[in-house]
Amino acid sequence: MGSVSRVAALCLVIAGTTATSAVALSSGAWAQGILSGGVIKDIRVEGTQRIEQATVRSYLVVSQGDAFNPDKIDESLKALFATQLFADVTLRRDGDTLVVSVVENPIINRVVFEGNKRVKTEDLQSEVQLRSRLVFTRSRVQQDVQRMLDVYRRNGRFAARIEPKIVQLEQNRVDLVFEIDEGPLTGVQLISFINNNIYDDSDLRDVMVTKESRWWRFLSSDDTYDPDRLAYDKEQIRRFYFRNGYPDFRVMSSVAELTPDREKFFITMSLDEGKRYKFGKIELTSAIKDIDLAPLREVIETKEGDWFNADKIESTINKLQDKLGDQQYAFVQVDPNEERHPDTQTVDLHFEINPSPRVFVERIDINGNLITLDKVVRRELLLAEGDPFNASKVKRSEQRVKDLGFFDDVKIKPSEGSTPDQAVLTVDLSEQSTGEIQVGLGYSTTEGALIDFSIRQRNFLGTGQDIRFSTMWSYYSKEFTISYTDPYFMNRDLAMGVDLFRTDRNANTTEESYSYDMSSTGFDIRAGFPISERLRELVTYTLSHTRISDITYETTRFVQEQVGATTTSSIQSALTFDARDSRLKPTSGYYFTVSNQVAGLGGSVHFLRNRLTSGIYFPLFSNVVLKIEGEVGYILGLGGEFVRIQDRFFLGGDTLRGFQVAGVGPRAFSSNGGNDALGGKRLVRGTSEVTFPLGLPEELGVDFHVFTDIGALDQSGESPLPGDDFHDEFAFRASSGVGVSWKSPFGPIRIDLAYPWMKKSYDRIQQFRFSFGSQF
Secondary structure: OOHOOOHHHHHHHHHHHHHHHHHHHHHHHHHHHHOOOEEEEEEEEOOOOOOOOHHHHHHHHOOOOOOHHHHHHHHHHHHHHOOOOOEEEEEEEOOOEEEEEEEEEEEEEEEEEEOOOOOHHHHHHHHOOOOOOOOHHHHHHHHHHHHHHHHHHOOOOOOOEEEEEEEOOOOEEEEEEEEEEEEOOOOEEEEEEHHHHHHOOOHHHHHOOOOOOOOOOOOOOOOOOOOHHHHHHHHHHHHHHHOOOOOOOEEEEEEOOOOOOOOOOEEEEEEEEEOOEEEEEEEEEOOOOOHHHHHHHHHHOOOOOEEHHHHHHHHHHHHHHHHHHHOOOOOEEEEEEEEEEEEOEEEEEEEEEEOOOOEEEEEEEEOOOOOHHHHHHOOOOOOOOEOOHHHHHHHHHHHHHOOOEEEEEEEEEEEEEOOOOOEEEEEEEEEOOHHHHHHHEEEEEOEEEEEEEEEEEEEOOOOOOEEEEEEEEEOOOOEEEEEEEEEEHHHHOOEEEEEEEEEEOOEEEEOOOOEEEEEEEEHHHHEEOOOOOOOOOOEEEEEEEEEEOOOOOOHHHHHOOOOOOOOEEEEEEEEEEEEOOOOOOOOOEEEEEEEEEEEEEEEEOOOEEEEEEEEEEEEEOOOEEEEEEEEEEEEEEEHOOOOOHOOEEEEEEOOOOOEEOOEOOOEEEEOOOOOOEEOOOOOEEEEEEEEOOOOOHHHHHHEEEEEEEEEEEEOOOOOOOOOEEEEOOOOEEEEEEEEEEEOOOOEEEEEEEEEEEEEEOOHHHOOOOEEOOOOO
């Protein structure tokens, strides 16, 4: 059936529905004039197709033997229409028989959506109420059209149009077709303000999430009109004024006008800024006895004479509640009572601590862990049933569970228990996938083209155990690793793990860093345990067999002398203190690690490797983090033994951007034009990096980095002969640069551009570094 026939069929249905409505409205007068007097001896139903006649009679409020009562017959007519089963209903009298004539509404055969590209058919199907085998009614169709329009408006498409059509089928069935014109995204043409005398329009627009449409925002949806987002923007503007001393500020009105072509909005806000106030007297009182107010006053951020700032009031309340929460007052309320003085334009502030009992943890409920065992979560909590409530421990427990990496979201909320002095901690979790099968294709300036494959389960059977197999192949190297880690071995806070590895590295004349082949095979056994909440010890035993071979004609004599195989049997101790706010994505805090590795428990090499690594993170502004990291290391040959090249430190590449891998430090040149990085026994390096978003949507995962790296490496331990072109001196190298990282759908991408501004003539420079990978 063509579009014209569809429209005609729909018009017939709508006309029929309108006609029946007219009958219903006039039925009372009509029944009063004709359907009165006598007794109903029979009820005859006409026009039914699918519906049983007995079903029709069941909706009537009159029955055989009742008198012809116009009011009850009118009620019967309305009852039949209310079922929405009929397009038309008439009641008439034939002698002593009441005749009920009906025209049944059609049955929907199927519901079809045409023209939807931006919204999935499944999403529209979940919104509409009409389904196959349900009765078609005009009112239900219009309701479903409105629901779908609401979906499009939530997606920023206010110009969307939906036209319902029907296709008549046999047996009084119809296909319901929604023809959809989605229209373009409805942008914001202009945001303007009225009565803003203190701040310019541009200042207020910067506060808002909603932005005016501009061509460079093609990757963002912030310039698409969203009424919910506009309501949030109004609150942001209000907080902006409250933060800057205007407690009387109000948004008088907010109007969003749609252009006639329905493609753009004009947003206009009328403001009442009010006067600017300062803080007056600041007081703190408590209705809880035996509370020492002195340490509480130290966290009050509002100061007499400062400009009024609602954010500081809110922050002070939170800090007071946290302080009191650490003293077991889990549900204490702190009221900020304000007294404004318009004549002096000051606000007196009185923080009042309400009565509250000391609270103990009655119960801990864990929700949302469909795979992860309860014990995996509970062992990260710093509180248990019966413990005194402590707000700081609740926050740290929440972060510890997040750091597991098993959950998209973690929230720990205290609520009142069976008595006022009891609290129930509810841990709400949202699990994420912890199994990974990854195939990567990529390119690195260090390795060239590469392919890697790994399969990993970070939460094996919900126990928190980590099992992984990975391999990486490139033109210059091959790596194989099998790892197993049990973070709570034998249900104790003891992390046990084992790694099996094999590494082959070929001579890399392109990089001019390695002119020899090296292979290493071995395993290690790890054991980690806590000394305190933030202090952990990791002990690792490693046994490996390393061979240096296949030197090139350009190789220097210093490497030629080390051709052969060695066996390393070592034990390493690493003591780590971690006070960062997060192990996965830190924004504040610090850490340091002291490690000592002793080789000589068997094997053919003997050395002591010492290393100190430390880092600190500062949140400079919102979403802007400064990271400062440093490392020092020293290797000592035990018993005066020579430290071989594979055991030394190397510097460059990721550890000192702007230089090639092993591009810095002791280096020797051969008469054949070759050069070898020899590594060193003494290492110093540091980096500072500021990371901030580029203003793009957070879900894109694009960050910008500004960094400076510095480092020095020396003391190879080699003994040059007269005439050797040999360089080994302690001299700092430094570089500065910028970088962009993107968590793309194809895998992580990182681009760095660094300029070495402190270097030696024999160093190997690499200003541009690029890497990417693809996962599927």
